[in-house]
Amino acid sequence: MPGRNIQFGLYGARGVKGSQAVAQKLDELAGGIATPVTEKRGFLARVRYLTRSGRQREAARRAGFDVKPATVKNWFSGKSKPSRKSVEAVDRAYREVRRANVARHLKERLNREGRGTRVEIHPLNQSQVSRPRQRVVEYRHLNVRRWDRIVDAWEAGDEEALDDAWVEVIVDLGSQWGQYEYVTSVGFSA
Template sequence: MPEKNLDFGKFGARGIKGSHAVARKLDELAGGIATPVTVKRGWLARLHYLTKSGRSRQAAKEAGLTVTDRTLKAWLEGKRSPSKANLARIDAAYRAVRRQNVARHLLKRLNRDGRGTRVEIHPLDQSQVPRPLQRVVEYRTMNVRRWDRIVGSWAAGDYQGLDAAWDDTIIDLGSQWGQYEYVTNVGFAA
């Protein structure tokens, strides 16, 4: 049933892909620097995070932050400021490295030694859909015991893999699992 919603929203339904809601929640759980990258304090904090070790510097380069050591030193000393394009690269590299660093910890917390984590799935918003065309879709909960593929795909930035992993997970909802391809929110705590 997933991917059958080729014209999602045609009659006024609103929502996002379930896997995107999961990625958004994992980003929220990963935490990080709250100050925006456009503020000096924000980009300096991200640069310090990306340059605190050789391993994190290498991960930042792999994530797309490819500037010379001289430029990086000038930024860290406050002699120069990054351009808008470089600010975007700094933020993207920070998010990628942060995901890699917290993935193992999140995975352990979500799996909870095989007990799993309770997930709340809030259905799509049908308030704008004409009454005769509305489907009966309700709030659902389920316990997800295996987060390995979901967290692994999220940490790698592989959204197609995350989508496939999430679809394989929601099959446990039974015959109605395809109705939860699009949702308003997916909630869980770790």
């Protein structure tokens, strides 16, 4: 595995792991509450999302958000403010529960009944690398037909499994696949 044995950025190349770019894109597709959690409106919207049903409350509890109903009531009425720890717990639980809620839908949209989704891979930025050390890398695209492992790893928040699943996909680029382990961005839509 060529890309796993190098020191990325040693000569000035810039980019992110392809699996991280995929995770960012999946987060975008998952959508959600746009207002930041640090604002009252964004915080309360996330709490409302996590407490609107018994199933949501149970999922939030598993994700680490477990507060008393009275505390939630006080937050909504304005009688008390959440601590920084509570704000972080709400944001983390919201992301986990949101991912779990949209994962099945994303798999259906991305797999498209076996037709897959076209993925655009934009190569790493080599503008800071001296000329003799630059590689010839170009924009590439491929059609990913099986998204289940990628979405499952993203849903679980397992970066290592997501990286392994992504490497399994880019191997389809042929002998040059190691040049696309780090990228500036990965684009796809569903």
